[in-house]
Amino acid sequence: MSPTAVPAPILAPEIADPRLYLDGIPHERFARIRAIPGLAWHPYGDNGFWAVTRHADVRAVSRNPTVFSSAIGHTNLWDLEADALEARRSLIDTDAPDHTRLRRMVAGAFTPKNIRRWEDAVREITVELLDIFVAQGGGDWVDMVAAPLPIRVILAMLGVPVADAGYLVELSNYLVEGTGDTQSLPPDAFGNTTELRLLPFNSPASHALFEYGDEMRSKRRAEPRDDLVTHLVEAEAEGGRISRHEYRHLFHLLVFAGNETTRTAISHGAMALAANPDQWQRVLDDPELVEPATEEIIRWATPVLHMRRTAATDCELAGTPIAAGEKLVMWYGSANRDEAVFANPLRFDVGRRTSEHFAFGGGGPHLCLGAFLARLEVSVLLQEMAARRLFLEQLGEPVRVASNFVHGVLSVDMAPGGAS
Amino acid sequence: MSGDLVAVAVEEERCIGGGQCEMLEPEVFLLDDDEAISSVIGSGVLPRPRAEVVVHRCPGAAISIVEHPEASGTDG
Numbered sequence: 166m167s168p169t170a171v172p173a174p175i176l177a178p179e180i181a182d183p184r185l186y187l188d189g190i191p192h193e194r195f196a197r198i199r200a201i202p203g204l205a206w207h208p209y210g211d212n213g214f215w216a217v218t219r220h221a222d223v224r225a226v227s228r229n230p231t232v233f234s235s236a237i238g239h240t241n242l243w244d245l246e247a248d249a250l251e252a253r254r255s256l257i258d259t260d261a262p263d264h265t266r267l268r269r270m271v272a273g274a275f276t277p278k279n280i281r282r283w284e285d286a287v288r289e290i291t292v293e294l295l296d297i298f299v300a301q302g303g304g305d306w307v308d309m310v311a312a313p314l315p316i317r318v319i320l321a322m323l324g325v326p327v328a329d330a331g332y333l334v335e336l337s338n339y340l341v342e343g344t345g346d347t348q349s350l351p352p353d354a355f356g357n358t359t360e361l362r363l364l365p366f367n368s369p370a371s372h373a374l375f376e377y378g379d380e381m382r383s384k385r386r387a388e389p390r391d392d393l394v395t396h397l398v399e400a401e402a403e404g405g406r407i408s409r410h411e412y413r414h415l416f417h418l419l420v421f422a423g424n425e426t427t428r429t430a431i432s433h434g435a436m437a438l439a440a441n442p443d444q445w446q447r448v449l450d451d452p453e454l455v456e457p458a459t460e461e462i463i464r465w466a467t468p469v470l471h472m473r474r475t476a477a478t479d480c481e482l483a484g485t486p487i488a489a490g491e492k493l494v495m496w497y498g499s500a501n502r503d504e505a506v507f508a509n510p511l512r513f514d515v516g517r518r519t520s521e522h523f524a525f526g527g528g529g530p531h532l533c534l535g536a537f538l539a540r541l542e543v544s545v546l547l548q549e550m551a552a553r554r555l556f557l558e559q560l561g562e563p564v565r566v567a568s569n570f571v572h573g574v575l576s577v578d579m580a581p582g583g584a585s
Numbered sequence: 586m587s588g589d590l591v592a593v594a595v596e597e598e599r600c601i602g603g604g605q606c607e608m609l610e611p612e613v614f615l616l617d618d619d620e621a622i623s624s625v626i627g628s629g630v631l632p633r634p635r636a637e638v639v640v641h642r643c644p645g646a647a648i649s650i651v652e653h654p655e656a657s658g659t660d661g
C-alpha cells in the first residue's frame with residue numbers, strides 16, 4: 166500500500182494494460198510520468214507499483230539489489246502465489262549469493278572474447294537467411310530473418326539440433342502469449358498436466374520446453390559434447406553445483422531470452438531502417454557506424470519493456486518514501502527515451518555516441534547475460550546487409566504482441582529495395 | 586590532472602562476469618573462461634576518466650580505483 170504519513174502519491178496514467186502496446190510503446194504517457202517529481206504510483210490488481218521511468222532512477226534501482234530485491238516476489242509486475250513463485254523461479258528471480266553462483270555457471274560462455282568465437286557461425290547463418298530473403302523478393306521479415314537468426318545461434322551454443330529450431334520458435338511464441346491476455350493453447354497442450362499457474366508465463370509451452378531440456382540432459386549425460394547443455398549437466402553431476410530445478414529453468418530461460426529478445430531487436434531495427442533510409446545510407450557510407458547503429462537499434466527496439474524489483478526494507482527513491490514489500494517496476498522503453506540522457510530521444514539516429522541505453526537492464530548484477538551475443542547478431546546482420554547494399558521497404562503495418570513485457574512483433578512484411 | 590594514471594582492482598566475490606570491463610578496457614581486464622570472473626591484467630593502470638567509466642559501468646560494483654597504487658605495490 167502507499168505510505169500514509171506522507172501526502173498521497175501522484176497517480177501514473179495507465180501503462181500496464183497489454184492492449185496499449187498493440188500500437189507500440191505509449192511514449193507520450195511515459196514522458197508525462199517522467200515529468201512527475203518523485204515516483205508516481207500505478208494502481209494494478211489489488212495493489213499497485215511505483216513506476217520507475219527515468220534513466221537515473223532505473224539505474225539506482227538496478228544497482229542496489231540488496232534493497233531492491235529480485236527474489237522477493239519475482240521480476241514481472243503481476244503477482245504470484247508463494248508456491249507458484251518457487252515453482253517458477255529462475256536465475257532472473259534470484260538475489261546474491263544464489264544469483265552469483267548460478268550466473269557463474271553460464272557466464273563464461275557469454276564473455277566478449279568467447280562470444281567473438283561465434284562470429285563466423287553467426288555470419289554463415291545470416292548470409293543464408295539474407296540470400297533467401299533477397300532471392301524470394303522478400304516476405305515476412307520476422308519469419309524469414311528476425312526469428313531464425315537468434316534461435317539458430319542460441320541452439321548451436323546449447324547444442325540443440327538445427328532441425329528442432331522451428332519447434333522451439335513455436336514454443337517461444339506461445340510463451341510470449343502468456344504475457345498478454347490471451348492463450349491460444351488448451352491447458353493440456355503438449356501433454357501438460359501441471360497447473361498453469363505453476364509454469365513460467367502460465368503456459369503449457371513451458372512444460373514442453375522443460376521436457377525438451379530434460380531430454381537434452383539425458384542425451385548429454387550419456388554422451389557429453391562441447392556445448393552449454395553438457396557444461397550444465399556436468400555442473401549438476403559434480404556435487405550438485407546446480408540443482409535439477411535450476412538446470413530446467415536455466416535451459417528454459419536461455420532458449421526464451423536468447424530467442425525472443427534479439428528477434429524483437431531485429432524486427433524493430435528493420436522497420437527503423439526502412440522508415441529512415443537516410444540513416445541506413447550513413448551506415449553504408451561509413452562502416453564505422455555499424456557499432457553505434459547496433460546500439461541505436463537495440464535502444465530503439467527496447468525488446469524487454471519492464472523488470473520489477475520488490476523493496477526489501479523501507480527506503481527512498483527520487484525523494485519518494487517506499488515501504489518494505491512494495492513493488493517498483495522499471496520501464497526500460499521510458500529510460501531509453503529519457504530526454505535527460507538522449508538528445509531528441511524520439512529520433513532514430515545511428516550516429517549517437519552513447520551506449521548507455523538500458524535495453525539490457527539498468528546496469529546491475531542481472532544485466533543481460535546475452536548482451537554481447539545480441540550485439541554480435543545485430544552487427545553481423547548490418548554488415549551483411551551493407552555488403553549487399555540492401556535497402557528494406559516495409560509493406561504494411563506490423564502485427565504486434567499485446568504485452569507490457571515484451572515489445573514483440575509477430576510479423577512484418579518487407580521487400581528488398583535496390584541501392585539508392 | 587585528469588590524465589593521471591590510476592590502478593584498478595576487482596573484488597572477486599562481487600564480480601558476476603558481466604563483461605563490461607573487458608568490453609571497455611580489454612587491455613586491462615580479462616574474464617576467465619570458466620566462471621567469467623574478471624581480473625586485472627598487464628600494467629593494470631589506465632587514465633582516471635576511463636577508470637571512472639569502468640567503475641560506473643561494472644554491474645556488480647566490483648571494480649574500484651586504488652588511490653595509492655604505490656602502497657599496494659603497483660607501479661602507477
Ligand code: HEM
Nearest residue numbers: 256257422423426427430469525526531532533534535539
Ligand atoms: C537485444 C536482445 C536482448 C535484450 C534487449 C535483452 C534484455 C534483457 C534484460 C532487460 C534483462 C534483465 C536485466 C536486469 O534485470 O537488470 C536481461 C536478462 C537476461 N538475458 Fe537478455 N536480452 C537480450 C538478449 C539475450 C540473449 C541473446 C540471451 C541469451 C542467452 C539473453 C539471456 C539473458 C539472461 C539469462 C538474463 C538473466 C540474467 C540474470 O538474471 O543475471 N538475453 N536481458
